[in-house]
Amino acid sequence: MTHEPSSSHPLRVARARQPLSGAIRVPGDKSISHRALMFAALARGETRITGLLEGEDVLRTATAMRALGAAPVRDEAGTWRVTGPGVGRLSEPEDVLDMGNSGTAARLLSGILASHGLTSVMSGDASLRKRPMKRVMDPLAATGAVFLAREGGRLPMAIQGRADPAPLDYCLPVASAQVKSAVLLAGLNAQGETRVEEPVATRDHTENMLRHFGAEVVVEKTPTGGRIIRLKGRPDLVARDIAVPGDPSSAAFPLVAALLVSGSDVQITGVGLNPLRTGLFTTLVEMGAALEITNIRTEGGEPVGDLRARASALHGVDVPAARAPSMIDEYPILAVAAAHATGPSRFRGVEELRVKESDRLSATVALLENNGVRTTVEGDDLIVHGTGGDIPGGGQVQTHMDHRLAMSATVLGLVAAQQVEIDDTGFIDTSFPGYLALMNSIGAGFWI
Structure with a gap:
């Protein structure tokens, strides 16, 4: 619920x-906190996260990653420890993933869910259920994943992910760090290279964190002021501590x-x-x-x-x-x-x-x-x-x-x-x- x-x-x-x-x-930082929990779940071993934002939005992400087989735990000192099963090894959730009010969590998580061979349903509060998800559904569908959502691509949304997702080559129609990140997260479990082109440079926390955990990421500037990001798929992400x-x-x-x-x-x-x-x-x-x-x-x-x-x-x-x-x-x-x-x-x-x-x-x-x-x-x-x-x-x-x-x-x-x-x-x-x-x-x- x-x-x-x-x-x-x-x-x-x-x-x-x-x-x-x-x-x-x-x-x-909320953006980095969401990503820290997600990447820790996709990395082998235990990641320690200090300074994590403990607002409801981020706690929804922690709950979702727990439902997918990771084990985020907060100790008495406020440090979060996440034991990740690794890329491609997440478990199918037993219940609806409730993302509360967090559009960032819902859109980024869509990339992970689309590229794993599991079925999931995502929902949120009244505000989130009004917000468009079609902007991530459209590019992610090219992985082979199947999406079923309300009119206009709104939550609740069911996702049938692919265990062998196709790599993506996507040019963002408008600048959006969330859509870019969803595509890159989907590319983690795809064989080959995932390529994203953005018209204007957007926040690059995802690229920074990919490198932090050991992924191979190349960023090129375009003549018009945008950027092209290339990610080599199926990296071996290894746990690394994060200070938010x-x-x-x-x-x-x-x-x-x-x-x-x-x-x-x-x-x-x-x-x-x-x-x-x-x-x-x-x-x-x-x-x-x-x-x-x-x-x-x-x-x-x-x-x-x-x-x-x-x-x-x-x-x-x-x-x-x-x-x-x-x-x-x-x-x-x-x-x-x-x-x-x-x-x-x-x-x-x-x-x-x-x-x-x-x-x-x-x-x-x-x-x-x-x-x-x-x-x-x-x-x-x-x-x-x-x-x-x-x-x-x-x-x-x-x-x-x-x-x-x-x-x-x-x-x-x-x-x-x-x-x-x-x-x-x-x-x-x-x-x-x-x-x-x-x-x-x-x-x-x-x-x-």
Whole structure:
């Protein structure tokens, strides 16, 4: 059965009464946490994972990998140990795989399920069941796997996988790290070379982790700014320990709050700095943010550093469409920063927002408009007309079970003249366990 929230957790947010200050660490990177559990299950031996995000989304992945024959166990120190049977050796699950609210887990896992000789059924909560899976079904069907889903390729979805999947050669029609990763995961159990071409470089955690576990991966840049990824099939993946860095998407919320609340000075330690994930940081600096990145190092194949954000007078910016893949999850909180800035901001090519946990484009527009901030949508571009810090507030935010919209709304409330009402915050823990308490530790003053 899928898990549905039994009751809502509304929140009323008032303007911050004091500057935000202190040093914090955000939970582990969600994208890397999902992949760590999946790759550990596909590798021979025991992998130890430290810093794993223990939000509901990632715990759904842990449960799914357990159902497929791996053995993820958490010890008292918070380290996860996963004993993997190896590529091609997963077991058929006895029950429906419930992925909760996690589109990342569902799409990536589809690649694994399609390329193993087992039958499975995947479902999720009400929000996930509305999200399109056809974008992964279509390329994965070329392995020989058979998919049966609801109209539009929506969950629940049954998959009859292939024990001898065909290698794939796929050119992504739009940039999507999830689709790319699903194809590469399917290619692990295929004889020969799997090739994926993406029009724009997307987050490369999957490629990094493939190498970390011993797979042969070659990446070539195309003349148009895209990339071609080649994976040699049937590698012998061997267990390797993983240290998961702090999630830059989670760091975005206290970071932007510190930039907007007058007098604030906040440090966020141990944040992942993968260059294909840091578009928000680049954009905020262009807007005039006092943002410092120090103590840069490499952990588990990923760059990591410490952030310091101080209150800043931001100005509008024009964000190119080519930057969207490196910050696709951060547009709602960037829209809040743009609302507080002076002058208009234009976010180009954000069509991917229409197929996230909610229609994030429409929901972000409603978040701002309901609180007195004018917006314009022109095709796939979003224009936010900055208030110069005079956000009226006073509106109610419909979150549509989208954790990033809910957190963005909390930040908006901290700098709005009138209280902002959020219909539900109960599902924030799916990606950021303890978010409200952590924000209160630096002075947010949320009434929880």
